[in-house]
Amino acid sequence: MRTSTETSLVPYVTLRAGEEGAPANLAITPEWPGNWPRLRYIDEERADRDVRGVLWARCSHTRRDERGMPTGTPRWKLMHPSRQRETMQELRCQVCVRPARTPLGFVFLAGPNDYERDATSIITGQPPVCPKHARAAARLCPYLDGRPMVFIARSAPLYGVHGTLYGYGEDGVQVVATPDQPLPYGHANLRTFLASQLVRRLQSFRLVDLDELLEGSAAAT
Template sequence: MSPVLVGRAREQTREMTPSVRTATDTGLVPFITLREGEEAAPDNLIILSSPSGLRLYYADEDPRDRDLHGVLMARCSFTMDRHKMPTGRPQWKLMHPHRQMMTMQAMRCQICAEPARTPLGFVFLAGPGTIDPEQAPTLTNQPPVCAQHAVPAARLCPHLAGHPMVFIARSAPLYGVQGALYGYGESGVQVVAQPDEPLPYGHPNLPTFLASQIVRRLGSFRVTGIDDLERELKHAA
């Protein structure tokens, strides 16, 4: 499971990313993981006036460039094989912005892109000690995992080190976005701030924000271990 990719906009391949499994000869590769050759695009961002104030756009924007709340998303190229599957060496520490957005918004498995709901609820994995379940709000930029791939992902993904935190959530509403704030500078339209924390939907800075990841808030949830999750999933099957 890969942390954030914050980059300049990239002219993405204008194809809808398919729902596919991405196990490769090198092991289980999450669908959302950035691949070698997938790069952020040259800058073609503009800021225009709108009735509500300044707003960030792509010069050649289309509706797929924005999330469900109308926030502009970072573009990234795709490398896919003839079966429309992500291909290339995994860049384990990075997520593909479009694939992360697609799986997070639709609550699909970050490994295979199939529906992620399990008999227990939605399962979210996090690296050891990366989320404090006592701190509110409890946020994650990691899309959920399905019953089939929760345990294999936990044991094979380098980011999880074989000992993930396992969150089983009954609700996980959309919260906001991570990314960079744009404005005018010496170079024209440029990054002026990169907030450490996600901006919640409704934040006044979102009109000139370029998002790289969608964030959800874990609502009703419990924390368990991977061995307990495996037993519970087998019992519920």
């Protein structure tokens, strides 16, 4: 159950009503050197590609409030692609957008049954959270079901992206596949891939519960 405080709290990354994907406006052209096919927007801008050169899905934005937060009815099960990318790239809290680094490491949440408890490597598209908002995020996000797995990671390098693979068909540029798993950076298919979620790999981490996280964070500050 959401508390009265949490009812008005919406994570920064949550998609809002009125935020919609932009028209495709896509083309595939040869890229020099090698003349490899490359997906692009006809009116492409620098911000359309991430730090590794992968093309990203466009999505409209609602207006911001006085705190700089998005407005509009939350679409709880969805994340805005550019806000997810921003918080994951810069390792900022997915709720408040403040830097997520803590003395213990970065805190990442996952669904209660997403991973084996003895997993040694975790791949996630969920941006980190700060300790202040860890419990709220667990309650607000349907994906976390109020009882998340909590990972404290010392190392979380960029891994790749989730998204959609494009190619040529009878109607020109069209979707040819939507992989279940993220493509790692360096994969050949990323040349004609439209990303919608940035993914990191947790390597040096430990699994804790929420109470242990909050107690440990308080002791470390």
